[in-house]
Structures are given as structure tokens and as C-alpha cells.
Amino acid sequence: MSELTDPTDAAATQSSKKGKLLPILLGLVGAASLGGGAFYAVYTGLVLSPNPDQPTAPAHVVKDFSFVPIDVITISLPPQSGARFLRFAGQIEVADSSLETMMHMQPRFIDLINTYLHAVDIDDLREPAALIRLRAQILRRLQMIAGDGHVRDFLITEFILD
Template identity: 35%
Template sequence: MADTETEDKNKPAEPAGKKGGGLMTQLVLAVVLGCTAFGTVWFMPARSGGTAECAPVGDVKSTATLLPELALSEITFIEMEPMIVTLGEDASARNLRIGITLETAKADQESILFAQPKLRDAFTGYLRALEVSDIEDPNSIIRLRAQLQRRAEVILGNQSVRGVLITDFVIR
């Protein structure tokens, strides 16, 4: 037993728990992580319902969802009554006053006027669900317009409303 103790004392002491992280290890790790990130983006399948490719800038008419162009004499604008909606659920909730004008073909004007109560209901339901933080961003107006357009298309059909214009937008 005494011989093994003297042998252990004569051996050079090894560092306790050698720490990795030398330059070579860090370089290999960086390359592996970079390849993994590239492979994930490159080989990731497109989401269903999404577009995997973008149309060239000059090729706008290649998308199938565009409506046929109308002459200016065939377009009309229907101004809806301004809406005031409470945002948020707390007692200190703020109000949004929004004016909406719908762009449509003159042939569809009567059907839109007839369906205005349904449109106001759909718009109010969407706007009421928003938080102040959702619309304080300057770019949120684009999303807001797109969501209102989508609700109008669901109620009236894809061909009736050609555009939603936000004419007033005040948060109090």
C-alpha cells in the first residue's frame, strides 16, 4: 500500500477538469453552427398557404388574385360612418376613432350599402380585439388595412371591395 502512495506522489499532477474552448474547438463549433443555420433556411419547406417565391418587381400582374382593372369612371367610394372603438380591457382603456372608405365598382355599390351593418359589425369585432400596442407602430396601419379588407371580402365576396381606405385614425 505504501508503494502505491509513493508512486501517486511522483506522478505529475493532471489539471483537474481540463476546460475545453481552445481556438480550434471554437472554430469548429462556429462552422458547424453556421452550416446548420444555412441548411435550415435553405432546405426548409415553404409553409402551406405561403409563397415560396416572390414575383419579380415588374411582373405584378402574374398573381392570380388581382382584380381586373376598372376605368376611373367605373369606380366609386363608399364612406362609412366613423367608428369609435374602445381598445383594451382595463379601466384606463383608450378609444380609437377610425374613418373607413371602401373602394368598389359602381355596379357593386348597392350591395355594399345594403351590407354596411354586417361590415361595421365585422370591423368593430376586429378593432375591439386590438390592444393599443398593436396599433401604435407606424407600420401597423398597413396590417390594419389588410385585415379590414379581408373581412370585407369574407362578407361581400372577393370581387366587391377593391380597397379599404383609412381616412381618420385617432387614438384618445
């Protein structure tokens, strides 16, 4: 004859499994509740709110800068390039304390950008990441001729291949 399992043993095993899962489940729910509550308290300023005497602008926002414009530069492209010209314009972000000096250097900046754009291969300009590389290369060159701490960023405001 075959052995029959006792129904009381099966019920005991099942309740034993539930007894092991209950504390884990309660712990997860409690941790999620506490985490959500802590996030809400910090987010709304109930806890760790900034000092009202200090400005509330984030630390990474820089307020002492100006822009030196780079007017439109038009470069004729070779006939085999598939485009007739490149129109390019930008803005150089400089420290406010350096604005006057950097404005005097504007012709040098324009010459640098013009020379660099003439040296870039037209196929490189058609790649998806071309503007990112172009911006980084020009920024690095501007920083080198301006000196340390003067040029903070370079913004491309117009880039047209036609």
C-alpha cells in the same frame, strides 16, 4: 552602367494606351447620346405616341368605382392601455356595378370592422406599420364577406388614439 530608357519607346507606349481608350470612350459617349435621344423621343411622343382616338388615361386607372362610407367608429379602450378611446373611419372602394348591393351590406361591414378593432391589441396599434397591417386585415375580411370582385380597396380616413 545602368540602362536608360529610350524616350521614343515611352511615347509609343503612351500613345498605344490612348489608342485603346479612345474607341471605348467614343462608344460610351455614343451610347449615352443615343439612349438620351431615344428617351426624349418616346417621352415627348415623337416615337410610339398613343393613338389619338384612344383615351390617354393610363391602363391602371380604374374609372368604374364608388365608395361606401364607414362612419366614425369610437371604441373605448381599457384603462391600462394609456389611451381612452380609438376613433376610426374609412371608405370601402367597390365596383360601380356592386354599389347598391354593397350599400345594403354597410351595417355588416361596420359590424365586421367594429368587431375586428375590439379584438386588436392596443400595443399593436401603436407600432409604426400598424395602419398598413390594419388596412390589409380589414380589406381581406371585407372581401371575404362581400364576395369576389365587389370590394377593391379600403381607405382609412380617420385613426385617432386618444
